[in-house]
Amino acid sequence: MASQSIDLIDLSxxxxxxxxxxxxxxxxxKEVECSEKIYDLMKTRDDIEIQLKTIxxxxxxxxxxxxxxxxxxxxxxxxxxxxxxxxxxxxxxxxSKNRVAECQQRVNDLLDLQQCSEGVATEMQNEDYEKxxxxxxxxxxxxxxxxxxxxxxxxxxxxxxxxxxxxxxAEEQLKLVVSSKFDDAVRxxxxxxxxxxxxxxxxxxxxxxGLKRFTSYLSSKLRExxxxxxxxxxxxxxxxxxxxxxxADTLTLLFEGIARIVEIHQPLIETxxxxxxxLTVMEYLQKECDFESKQIIEEFRxxxxxxKKIQLVASFMSNKSDNKIDPKDLDLVLSELTLLNARxxxxxxxxxxxxxxxxxxxxxxxxEKAKKIAFLEKLMxxxxxxxxxxxxxxxxxxxxxxxxxxxxxxxxxxxxLVEASGEDTYVLxxxxxxxFFIVKKCIKRSLGSQSVDGVCAVxxxxxxxxxxxFADLLLNQLRQGFPSGYLDLAQAYSVISxxxxxxxxxxxxxxxxxxQFVAYLNNTDVSMEYVTSLKSSLDKSINESFGSNLTQxxxxxxxxxxxxxxxxxxxxxxxSEFGFSQLRSSAVxxxxxxxxxxxxxxxxxxxxxDEDFMDESASMQTLISxxxxxxxxxxxxxxxxxxxAFVAMVTNEISIQMEKVLFKIKFNRIGGLQFDxxxxxxxxxxxxxxxxxxxxxFARLTQFTILLTLEKVSEVSDYxxxxxxxxxxxxxxxxxxxxxxxxxxxxxxxxLKL
Amino acid sequence: MEDYKFLFKVVLVGNxxxxxxxxxxxxxxxxxxxxxxxxxxxxxxxxxxxxNGEKVKLQIWDTAGQERFRSITQSYYRSAHALILxxxxxxxxxxxxxxxxxxxxxxxxxVKVLRVLVGNxxxxxxxxxxxxxxxxxxxxxxxxxxxxSAKEADNVEKLFMEIAHALIEQAKVREPVSKYExxxxxxxxxxxxxxxxxxxxxxxxxx
Numbered sequence: 001m002a003s004q005s006i007d008l009i010d011l012s013x014x015x016x017x018x019x020x021x022x023x024x025x026x027x028x029x030k031e032v033e034c035s036e037k038i039y040d041l042m043k044t045r046d047d048i049e050i051q052l053k054t055i056x057x058x059x060x061x062x063x064x065x066x067x068x069x070x071x072x073x074x075x076x077x078x079x080x081x082x083x084x085x086x087x088x089x090x091x092x093x094x095x096s097k098n099r100v101a102e103c104q105q106r107v108n109d110l111l112d113l114q115q116c117s118e119g120v121a122t123e124m125q126n127e128d129y130e131k132x133x134x135x136x137x138x139x140x141x142x143x144x145x146x147x148x149x150x151x152x153x154x155x156x157x158x159x160x161x162x163x164x165x166x167x168x169x170a171e172e173q174l175k176l177v178v179s180s181k182f183d184d185a186v187r188x189x190x191x192x193x194x195x196x197x198x199x200x201x202x203x204x205x206x207x208x209x210g211l212k213r214f215t216s217y218l219s220s221k222l223r224e225x226x227x228x229x230x231x232x233x234x235x236x237x238x239x240x241x242x243x244x245x246x247x248a249d250t251l252t253l254l255f256e257g258i259a260r261i262v263e264i265h266q267p268l269i270e271t272x273x274x275x276x277x278x279l280t281v282m283e284y285l286q287k288e289c290d291f292e293s294k295q296i297i298e299e300f301r302x303x304x305x306x307x308k309k310i311q312l313v314a315s316f317m318s319n320k321s322d323n324k325i326d327p328k329d330l331d332l333v334l335s336e337l338t339l340l341n342a343r344x345x346x347x348x349x350x351x352x353x354x355x356x357x358x359x360x361x362x363x364x365x366x367x368e369k370a371k372k373i374a375f376l377e378k379l380m381x382x383x384x385x386x387x388x389x390x391x392x393x394x395x396x397x398x399x400x401x402x403x404x405x406x407x408x409x410x411x412x413x414x415x416x417l418v419e420a421s422g423e424d425t426y427v428l429x430x431x432x433x434x435x436f437f438i439v440k441k442c443i444k445r446s447l448g449s450q451s452v453d454g455v456c457a458v459x460x461x462x463x464x465x466x467x468x469x470f471a472d473l474l475l476n477q478l479r480q481g482f483p484s485g486y487l488d489l490a491q492a493y494s495v496i497s498x499x500x501x502x503x504x505x506x507x508x509x510x511x512x513x514x515x516q517f518v519a520y521l522n523n524t525d526v527s528m529e530y531v532t533s534l535k536s537s538l539d540k541s542i543n544e545s546f547g548s549n550l551t552q553x554x555x556x557x558x559x560x561x562x563x564x565x566x567x568x569x570x571x572x573x574x575x576s577e578f579g580f581s582q583l584r585s586s587a588v589x590x591x592x593x594x595x596x597x598x599x600x601x602x603x604x605x606x607x608x609x610d611e612d613f614m615d616e617s618a619s620m621q622t623l624i625s626x627x628x629x630x631x632x633x634x635x636x637x638x639x640x641x642x643x644x645a646f647v648a649m650v651t652n653e654i655s656i657q658m659e660k661v662l663f664k665i666k667f668n669r670i671g672g673l674q675f676d677x678x679x680x681x682x683x684x685x686x687x688x689x690x691x692x693x694x695x696x697x698f699a700r701l702t703q704f705t706i707l708l709t710l711e712k713v714s715e716v717s718d719y720x721x722x723x724x725x726x727x728x729x730x731x732x733x734x735x736x737x738x739x740x741x742x743x744x745x746x747x748x749x750x751x752l753k754l
Numbered sequence: 755m756e757d758y759k760f761l762f763k764v765v766l767v768g769n770x771x772x773x774x775x776x777x778x779x780x781x782x783x784x785x786x787x788x789x790x791x792x793x794x795x796x797x798x799x800x801x802x803x804x805x806n807g808e809k810v811k812l813q814i815w816d817t818a819g820q821e822r823f824r825s826i827t828q829s830y831y832r833s834a835h836a837l838i839l840x841x842x843x844x845x846x847x848x849x850x851x852x853x854x855x856x857x858x859x860x861x862x863x864x865v866k867v868l869r870v871l872v873g874n875x876x877x878x879x880x881x882x883x884x885x886x887x888x889x890x891x892x893x894x895x896x897x898x899x900x901x902x903s904a905k906e907a908d909n910v911e912k913l914f915m916e917i918a919h920a921l922i923e924q925a926k927v928r929e930p931v932s933k934y935e936x937x938x939x940x941x942x943x944x945x946x947x948x949x950x951x952x953x954x955x956x957x958x959x960x961x
Contacts, residue, residue: 318861381791390794390822397825453795453826460829468832557798560813564833 112138113167120170129178130196133203136171140205175204179213186217199272207273208280214269215284218261222254222285226292229253230299244332247300248339254292255347258285262354276362278355279372283379286351290384293344297388300340304333310395313402327406330399337396338448344389345450348380349549393454400442401461407438408465412473417519420526426639427515428522435470436530443538447545452554455542456561463564466531471571474527477520478579482586483510518637521583524576525642528569535565576642580649591630592653599623600661606671607742613670620678624685627654631689647690651697654682659701666742672708679705700728707737713748720754758802758811762921764914765830767855768840769848770819773874776904777840778816781914786905793818795826803918810918831862836917838870843888843901844878856895868920870898872913877903 014020116138123132178200185193194217201210233250236243262278262285269277301307309330315321355376363369380386411434418430439462446458542558550558602619631650635643667675679701686694695702706719707729716734719725729737731754738749766774775793779785782799797816802809815834817827831837839855841848852871859869871892873883885901892899898920902909 378791381794387822394822394825397829401825401829451795453823456796457826457829460833464829464832557796560798567833 113164117162117164117166117170120167120174129174129181129200130203132170132174133178133200136167136174137203137205140171171204175206178204178206179209182213186213186220195268198268202273207277211269211273211277211280212284214265215281218265219285219288222257222261222288223292225257226250226254226296230292230296233296234299234303245336245339247296247303248336248343251293251296251340252343254289254296255343255350258289258347259350261285266354266358274362276358278358279376279379282351282355282376286379286383286385293385294388297340297392300336304336306333306395309333310398313399317398317402317405324406325402327403327410330403334396334399334403334445335448337392337399338445338454341389341393341396341454342448342450344385348386351380352376393449393451396449397454397457397461400446400458404438404442404458404462404465405469408435408469411435411438417515420522420639424640426522426637426642427519428526428639429519431473432523432526432530435466436527436534439466440534440537444541447541450546450549452546452550452557456558459538459558459561460564463561463568466527466568467564467571470527471568471575474520474524474572475575475578478517478524478575478582480513480517481582482517483513515637517579517582518634521576521579522637522639522642524572524579525639525645528572528576529641531565531569531572535562538562576645580645583646584649584653588650588653591626592650592657595623595626596654596657596661600665603674606665606667606675608668608671608674610670613674615677617674617678617681620681624682627685628689644690644692647686648692648694648697651686651690651694655697655701659704662701662704663736663740665740667708667740668743669709669711669741672705672710672741676705676709703727703729704737707734708741710738710741713738713744713752716752716754758809760808760810760918760922760925761813762810762835762918763813763815763830763833764836764838764917765815765817765827765834766838766840767817767827767858768819768838768872769842769845769851772819772840772842772845772848773904774819774838774840775816777838777872777874777902777910777913778814780904780907780910782814784907786907792820793823795823796830801914803915805915805918805922808922810922812914812918814914828858828862831859831867832864834863834867835921836868836870837863838872838913838917839897840872840874841883841888842875842878843873843883844875844880846882849873849883849888849891852891866924868898868917868924869896870900870913870917871895872899873901874904876901876908877906 014023116136120132120136123129178197182194182197182201184190185197194214198210198214201207201213229250233246236246240246242249262281265281266278269281309325312321312323312325316324356373359369359372359376363372411431414434415429415431417427420426420428443455443458443462446455449455539562546554599619599622602622627650631647634646638646662675679698683694683698683702686698703725707716710716716738720727720734727734734754735749735752738744738752739746766778768774770792775790775797776786778797778799779787779790782801793816795818799814799816800811801814802811804810815830817823817830837859839852839859841852843849859867871888873885873888888901889899891897898916900909900913900916902913904910
């Protein structure tokens with residue numbers, strides 16, 4: 001067929017007239033298209049011409065702009081050259097000016113040098129060391145090599161060399177004199193002279209030397225007073241009211257002495273030696289502190305027979321010996337230990353704070369600052385004082401652990417049944433209160449040490465004792481079980497409590513072990529409450545005793561140790577559950593079964609006639625009254641929350657056993673209504689005997705009765721899957737229950753779509 | 755509440771200077787701080803890791819190795835889920851002390867605790883304890899074993915992840931155990947541990 005493009009006509013393809021016509025039409029159409037395009041293009045011609053005209057007009061006006069721009073560039077170039085010229089000259093001038101100033105300085109230096117070298121001899125002779133040192137100080141600020149260079153140029157060399165020589169000599173001499181005069185003053189305890197010469201050292205560029213000599217003087221003062229304090233401590237009479245903490249007091253005096261030295265001398269040192277000297281000062285003072293504190297602690301160990309106690313306790317705890325110390329005998333030394341540690345913590349904080357703020361104001365270079373801070377940390381961390389205290393703290397923890405374990409042991413040995421305090425009459429045993437009193441006392445004492453690690457360790461150990469030893473003890477008591485038998489618990493209890501009043505226990509073994517069991521069930525319950533209140537009381541005490549000194553990290557650390565108390569409660573909960581399971585199998589199950597037997601035997605059948613329906617149910621009344629006296633007998637002897645749990649357990653047992661029986665009974669609708677009535681009575685009674693809702697425990701039974709009271713099988717669909725009822729029964733159970741109705745047809749039940 | 759499914763306490767013990775703190779730093783912060791000073795008392799750090807899609811919070815207690823802190827560090831044994839006993843492969847004395855450490859663990863730790871022996875500093879050229887000696891000690895004492903280098907970050911991540919893994923397995927196995935069972939009863943026999951993860955487990959070759 002005809003090709004698309006005109007250029008590519010293959011005339012040979014045009015074989016028929018139709019082809020030619022078609023092709024002609026095509027060409028005609030193309031022609032029209034082309035002429036339209038040409039017309040369109042022609043239309044824009046005028047516009048383009050106008051634009052071209054304006055452009056050529058504007059072009060002519062651009063020429064002067066170009067010329068001006070070139071001129072401007074020329075001007076700028078020449079200005080720049082000029083400016084550079086000027087600034088070079090200014091630079092030269094500046095250099096000259098500096099040289100002149102330097103020259104003046106040299107001249108001044110030369111004049112001063114002369115003056116100093118003449119002055120220094122005279123002042124030395126007059127023993128006016130301040131002035132002499134002043135001269136030397138001036139001389140030390142002179143740049144010797146440069147001055148010598150200058151002097152050679154102006155041929156003043158010889159004269160000046162002599163001056164330098166003289167001054168160097170004077171400097172050496174002065175250094176010796178000042179040092180020896182300082183030492184003399186120290187020996188003669190001439191405080192004024194000590195301070196006088198202390199101030200001269202920095203003038204001679206002897207800062208380090210001066211600080212060293214001065215702090216060693218201060219250290220000797222410290223030693224003197226510390227020895228005096230320690231000797232005083234040694235002869236303190238036992239009757240003295242500070243006798244039990246006398247070594248903590250002595251250590252406190254040492255630390256206070258150091259603090260006082262820092263307070264008094266820091267301003268003096270800053271004035272004459274400049275800021276940033278405290279690290280050096282502390283380095284020297286810490287050595288003395290280490291020496292003195294070691295002596296105090298050694299004396300403490302000796303006088304309190306501390307090492308012997310530690311050894312006894314350590315070998316007892318690792319089962320190497322049976323020799324014990326009465327925990328009471330450790331009470332005082334434990335308090336003193338915490339005090340010793342607290343004082344040391346306080347002292348270390350003081351030193352850190354003081355030195356850090358001194359570094360902060362004097363060092364600007366960050367790297368240098370970090371280096372100094374690291375040095376300070378190392379100084380304190382590695383100090384003998386802190387190391388000694390760490391050892392002592394470790395021994396404190398060991399003793400505290402022993403104290404806690406032994407006191408708990410004692411409480412267990414002295415365990416006896418007691419009535420709960422307050423209005424409640426239930427019985428528990430004395431060890432619960434005692435154990436928690438001991439644990440709380442120990443942890444609170446550890447707070448006094450102001451050591452986070454110490455507190456954490458004591459908390460950990462306390463959790464260990466509660467979670468293992470104490471909980472095991474409760475468990476073992478509950479393992480003995482609750483003896484069954486016909487004697488009611490209330491009777492046993494009244495016998496026991498009567499014997500309390502008469503001061504003698506005469507109850508029978510069964511009664512005794514029942515009460516014992518109940519007491520330990522109560523113990524377990526009360527202990528869980530105690531753990532919770534112990535935790536909140538410790539939270540508060542920790543806040544109080546550490547205040548704002550704790551970092552977030554330390555708070556987290558203590559908190560995670562305290563969370564160990566949570567594990568204690570988990571353990572106690574399982575002990576309590578064990579106790580309940582004992583009670584259930586020996587006291588509850590054997591009762592519930594005969595009650596229900598009696599109840600269901602009272603009514604031979606639940607297939608009854610309309611006229612047999614009764615609003616009252618004597619058999620349910622009997623069951624309720626049996627239950628009521630059973631509850632009453634436990635209510636008097638269980639702690640409130642244990643009693644609640646007990647009622648819940650009994651309720652649960654009844655509903656389970658009742659359900660079992662119901663599956664074996666045949667009903668008609670009236671019978672179903674009758675049972676529904678009876679169940680309502682029971683639920684009503686149970687609701688009134690406890691504070692929580694028992695309806696939940698009866699949810700299955702209530703749904704059971706809904707099915708038993710239906711008129712027609714098809715009514716199930718009004719309830720199933722509709723309304724607010726959450727069904728606790730399975731589909732199979734529903735069919736099973738419906739089949740208990742003798743008046744329902746099995747086919748209808750099978751056909752139900754559920 | 756924080757979002758995690760398991761919380762495990764891991765305690766590191768061993769002689770001073772074997773690199774306990776460096777192992778913990780490497781694992782929790784990815785750092786190897788040279789010139790680490792001796793630990794004072796006990797440091798603790800927390801890292802939450804993901805094990806098969808389950809968030810596991812590891813509370814790591816890094817104890818001081820020096821004798822004078824012993825009564826502080828001992829107080830952490832009891833509640834530990836895993837104990838990592840570390841020695842330095844280039845220091846015979848730190849290896850020789852292992853029986854003492856084991857005695858301490860026996861005395862204070864829960865019998866169910868997961869025990870791991872770690873020979874650290876494998877980057878050192880002057881090794882004194884060959885791997886098989888450490889392995890042998892571990893298997894004789896029913897412990898997991900691994901060699902690490904905190905400096906080269908070698909096996910450190912793996913160590914803690916394996917521990918988290920093993921602890922989860924342990925927790926899952928133990929769950930159905932009667933809750934009325936009082937004091938910890940039987941020691942967990944490592945040989946009975948489920949074999950799920952142990953094919954690629956460093957310790958499998960030991961057991």
